[in-house]
Amino acid sequence: MLAREDQSLIALRRILRATEVFGRDFAQASGMTAVQYRVLRTVSESGHATGKEIAVTLRVSQAAVTTIIDRLALKGLVRREKSSSDKRRTNIMITECGAQVLAETPDPLHQKFARKFAALQDWEQAMLLASLERVADMLDYDDLDIDPLFDPDELH
Numbered sequence: 001m002l003a004r005e006d007q008s009l010i011a012l013r014r015i016l017r018a019t020e021v022f023g024r025d026f027a028q029a030s031g032m033t034a035v036q037y038r039v040l041r042t043v044s045e046s047g048h049a050t051g052k053e054i055a056v057t058l059r060v061s062q063a064a065v066t067t068i069i070d071r072l073a074l075k076g077l078v079r080r081e082k083s084s085s086d087k088r089r090t091n092i093m094i095t096e097c098g099a100q101v102l103a104e105t106p107d108p109l110h111q112k113f114a115r116k117f118a119a120l121q122d123w124e125q126a127m128l129l130a131s132l133e134r135v136a137d138m139l140d141y142d143d144l145d146i147d148p149l150f151d152p153d154e155l156h
Helices: 006-032 036-044 049-058 063-076 096-104 109-118 123-139
Strands: 076-083 090-092
Touching: 006 036, 006 109, 006 123, 036 063, 036 096, 049 063, 049 090, 063 076, 076 109, 090 096, 090 109
Parallel strands: none
Antiparallel strands: 076 090
């Protein structure tokens, strides 16, 4: 029988592998990364947003969001438009093509997880959350300024 720390590491590897496989499958099926999907969805839900507003919503740096928006704009999924009330402000808006891609995009892993997590009883949600936060603390990466769902390649 494996030691508990080995079992824990195997469970972590399974989680990492599942997210890696999901990311690859998601990109093949949708033509965009999971983080591009999250930014596109955020813009769609708000109607329009600035890069700063998206960064705050997703809790990432504005530079990372700017890179993602650049890629989405190149694909014709979003457009930038100067605000009519404040010319210093640039709104990000979803295009018709972006709305169509969003409607046809398969269910992302985090939404699948959220549905299953929401179906758990309150005490079990609290227990899992506490355990996951504890694992994150044990890995000593609380100072990272990056969304855990972001692909590091998105930042380059």
